[in-house]
Amino acid sequence: MAAYFADLEWTLKPGEDFLKGRYSRAHTLRFDGGAEVPASASPHVVGKWADESAVDPEEMLVAALSNCHMLTFLHKARLAGFVVVAYRDHAEGVMEEIAPGRQAVTRVILKPEIEWDGAGPDAATLAELHHAAHEDCFIANSVKTQVTVAGL
16 A cells, blocks of 8 residues: 655635635645645636636646556556657546536546657557556546547
C-alpha cells in the first residue's frame, strides 16, 4: 500500500464578504516533493471569484488522467520493444449535468501525439498499447469518468 499527501491552504482576504459569496477561491496546493501550485475554483463555476491563472480541480482531474495514461503507456511501449522519444497530449474534459443540479466531468478525451525512434507500432498494436495503459492506469481505475483515446 502507498499513501499520497497534498496540503491545501486558503485564507479569507480583508474586505471580502464570505457570507455573500464575495471572496476569492484562490488557494495554494503543496505536494510532498516540494511543488507548490496556485489553485482556484473554475471560472466556469464562480466567475470573477476564480483566479483564471491558477489550476482548477477539473483541470487537475484531466491532467491526472492524461499524466497517468502517458506514464503507463511509456512503460507498456518499452516492454513491447518500442522507443518513444516524445509524447504530447492535449486532453479535454467534458463537464455535463448528471442529474438536476448535479454536474460531473463525465468524459476525458486523450489526444496523444507520439514520436518514435525507429519504427513505431502499427495501428492495431498502438491501440493495444493504449488499451493496456488504460487498464493499468491507477487514476483511470479510480474514477467513473469515461476515458478515451481519440482516433481509437
